Amino acid sequence: xxxxxxxxxxxxxxxxxxxxxxxxxxxxxxxxxxxxxxxxxxxxxxxxxxxxxxxxxxxxxxxxxxxxxxxxxxxxxxxxxxxxxxxxxxxxxxxxxxxxxxxxxxxxxxxxxxxxxxxxxxxxxxxxxxxxxxxxxxxxxxxxxxxxxxxxxxxxxxxxxxxxxxxxxxxxxxxxxxxxxxxxxxxxxxxxxxxxxxxxxxxxxxxxxxxxxxxxxxxxxxxxxxxxxxxxxxxxxxxxxxxxxxxxxxxxxxxxxxxxxxxxxxxxxxxxxxxxxxxxxxxxxxxxxxxxxxxxxxxxxxxxxxxxxxxxxxxxxxxxxxxxxxxxxxxxxxx
Amino acid sequence: xxxxxxxxxxxxxxxxxxxxxxxxxxxxxxxxxxxxxxxxxxxxxxxxxxxxxxxxxxxxxxxxxxxxxxxxxxxxxxxxxxxxxxxxxxxxxxxxxxxxxxxxxxxxxxxxxxxxxxxxxxxxxxxxxxxxxxxxxxxxxxxxxxxxxxxxxxxxxxxxxxxxxxxxxxxxxxxxxxxxxxxxxxxxxxxxxxxxxxxxxxxxxxxxxxxxxxxxxxxxxxxxxxxxxxxxxxxxxxxxxxxxxxxxxxxxxxxxxxxxxxxxxxxxxxxxxxxxxxxxxxxxxxxxxxxxxxxxxxxxxxxxxxxxxxxxxxxxxxxxxxxxxxxxxxxxxxx
Numbered sequence: 030x031x032x033x034x035x036x037x038x039x040x041x042x043x044x045x046x047x048x049x050x051x052x053x054x055x056x057x058x059x060x061x062x063x064x065x066x067x068x069x070x071x072x073x074x075x076x077x078x079x080x081x082x083x084x085x086x087x088x089x090x091x092x093x094x095x096x097x098x099x100x101x102x103x104x105x106x107x108x109x110x111x112x113x114x115x116x117x118x119x120x121x122x123x124x125x126x127x128x129x130x131x132x133x134x135x136x137x138x139x140x141x142x143x144x145x146x147x148x149x150x151x152x153x154x155x156x157x158x159x160x161x162x163x164x165x166x167x168x169x170x171x172x173x174x175x176x177x178x179x180x181x182x183x184x185x186x187x188x189x190x191x192x193x194x195x196x197x198x199x200x201x202x203x204x205x206x207x208x209x210x211x212x213x214x215x216x217x218x219x220x221x222x223x224x225x226x227x228x229x230x231x232x233x234x235x236x237x238x239x240x241x242x243x244x245x246x247x248x249x250x251x252x253x254x255x256x257x258x259x260x261x262x263x264x265x266x267x268x269x270x271x272x273x274x275x276x277x278x279x280x281x282x283x284x285x286x287x288x289x290x291x292x293x294x295x296x297x298x299x300x301x302x303x304x305x306x307x308x309x310x311x312x313x314x315x316x317x318x319x320x321x322x323x324x325x326x327x328x329x330x331x332x333x334x335x336x337x338x339x340x341x342x343x344x345x346x347x348x349x350x351x352x353x354x355x356x357x358x359x360x361x362x363x364x
Numbered sequence: 365x366x367x368x369x370x371x372x373x374x375x376x377x378x379x380x381x382x383x384x385x386x387x388x389x390x391x392x393x394x395x396x397x398x399x400x401x402x403x404x405x406x407x408x409x410x411x412x413x414x415x416x417x418x419x420x421x422x423x424x425x426x427x428x429x430x431x432x433x434x435x436x437x438x439x440x441x442x443x444x445x446x447x448x449x450x451x452x453x454x455x456x457x458x459x460x461x462x463x464x465x466x467x468x469x470x471x472x473x474x475x476x477x478x479x480x481x482x483x484x485x486x487x488x489x490x491x492x493x494x495x496x497x498x499x500x501x502x503x504x505x506x507x508x509x510x511x512x513x514x515x516x517x518x519x520x521x522x523x524x525x526x527x528x529x530x531x532x533x534x535x536x537x538x539x540x541x542x543x544x545x546x547x548x549x550x551x552x553x554x555x556x557x558x559x560x561x562x563x564x565x566x567x568x569x570x571x572x573x574x575x576x577x578x579x580x581x582x583x584x585x586x587x588x589x590x591x592x593x594x595x596x597x598x599x600x601x602x603x604x605x606x607x608x609x610x611x612x613x614x615x616x617x618x619x620x621x622x623x624x625x626x627x628x629x630x631x632x633x634x635x636x637x638x639x640x641x642x643x644x645x646x647x648x649x650x651x652x653x654x655x656x657x658x659x660x661x662x663x664x665x666x667x668x669x670x671x672x673x674x675x676x677x678x679x680x681x682x683x684x685x686x687x688x689x690x691x692x693x694x695x696x697x698x699x
Contacts, residue, residue, distance in 0.1 A: 305660070
């Protein structure tokens with residue numbers, strides 16, 4: 030109600046310029062979002078009804094498998110076909126890999142004669158791996174701006190790869206023919222989430238065995254969409270080998286999604302998972318603020334003294350907190 | 365109240381035999397816990413007042429750095445000193461590494477002339493990486509049984525390594541001199557949690573650089589205990605090099621903890637974090653059961669249609685759920 034008219038006018042003009050795919054405006058919009066600027070909410074409200082046209086693709090996998098090189102190679106091919114591409118590279122520790130990634134970005138920018146590529150690295154740290162509300166909002170900016178292909182590339186470890194599936198239409202997992210990475214990928218649950226698998230660096234020894242191992246895993250898995258059997262593609266991005274085939278496979282998946290209402294169904298599932306997770310996070314924050322602070326100290330000491338189990342104490346403290354919320358007197362309270 | 369008398373008597377005798385460090389009883393007790401058997405709770409209640417004597421050490425790090433070989437080498441040395449050792453190896457995908465790990469276990473068991481080593485692999489899968497209530501309870505069995513050293517070895521990725529700190533008195537992070545692992549370890553937040561760092565495979569090229577890189581990271585970090593500066597130890601477990609020094613360093617940390625109430629203070633912090641996490645998990649489960657099921661569907665469709673943001677919908681659904689808990693009429697309900 031007391032929103033400054035000038036800021037609103039600014040944001041309104043920014044919305045229009047983003048929708049017209051003005052690169053400077055797109056960059057400024059993402060910066061607003063990254064900074065958590067007050068105008069970000071209004072901006073996103075302005076873009077909200079122009080979403081859902083981009084084919085959102087998540088690219089993930091262990092560190093060092095060549096994800097950003099793969100995105101660069103795919104981007105070059107997409108631009109060559111006269112299409113536009115937006116890239117969000119989410120790197121939880123970009124300060125360490127910045128050199129290598131920057132090289133790929135520069136090569137990719139050189140290809141962008143027609144201004145049809147927009148690349149943004151979002152440096153974040155912490156356990157969420159950066160796939161939080163800001164990644165989401167930045168992807169919405171690129172979607173609203175009309176980039177036809179939207180790549181979200183995430184280096185994360187563990188849970189991050191699993192979360193990316195909920196943000197995108199198609200998930201690509203990249204691996205390399207090295208047993209360490211394979212074991213790690215399997216541990217991270219990567220073998221259960223992808224629509225397309227790419228074994229990169231297939232010029233190296235062991236590539237055939239790795240492709241076969243991934244194929245066996247895929248055959249055993251229960252893909253969330255029973256009508257889709259993920260393929261395992263070999264590639265050597267450094268020699269530009271296998272890129273056209275990967276792009277075709279991504280298009281084939283998009284084609285698959287466009288039938289029988291699968292695209293909407295997939296987006297519903299992903300959004301439900303994200304909504305549930307967001308509710309859990311907000312609930313945990315409320316708990317931390319009001320029921321899991323210093324008041325836990327006596328309970329912790331009872332557990333350490335062997336008087337009660339962690340499980341018992343947790344149940345009781347939670348019930349007390351919830352009863353406090355309802356305004357009642359907590360059961361078992363001794364005060 | 366209606367607990368069968370026979371089961372109680374059985375459990376009572378199992379408690380006594382665990383406290384007497386009867387290997388068969390210890391194995392049976394952990395099996396009860398792993399199966400989630402009804403008798404497990406009673407067993408744990410019986411052991412609860414005999415806890416806290418073991419020096420609990422968490423060993424973690426990326427896959428392939430030789431954690432189980434390190435534990436075997438440390439175990440051999442501990443047994444040589446006439447002390448006892450319990451090992452819990454938590455492997456989220458033990459079916460894949462079983463061969464290699466089993467070899468270490470067999471070698472370790474051969475050393476165990478006096479029955480002073482107890483080794484148990486706990487195979488678990490899923491995002492928690494196995495560091496759940498069952499790991500905790502199994503560690504309690506080994507602690508109550510009087511094993512003086514208690515190693516919890518976890519291969520996990522991402523969050524798992526951070527969680528292990530809350531279960532143990534001393535955290536050891538193992539790395540190898542390979543840049544991929546280093547980058548990955550840094551990403552996983554490993555460089556912020558350890559009391560002791562081990563760079564294994566120091567017979568390989570790049571070891572000196574890796575030790576120096578880890579030392580720089582340690583110098584920059586804020587260790588939770590400002591009076592403790594973690595050391596970075598080089599080792600070549602395969603040649604038994606550096607093992608005695610690591611054991612001495614672990615003892616030095618235990619000695620450090622034994623002064624100024626640090627051991628209890630550390631256990632309080634760890635237990636508080638675990639209690640808070642358990643409460644969050646239980647709360648999330650209650651939310652899933654009662655407020656984040658099919659009733660979210662219309663809300664999800666409003667987000668996808670651009671009518672509301674994820675953030676708005678999440679806040680509202682959560683408030684509605686909490687008001688439902690209090691028995692009130694949800695604000696904003698249109699029914």
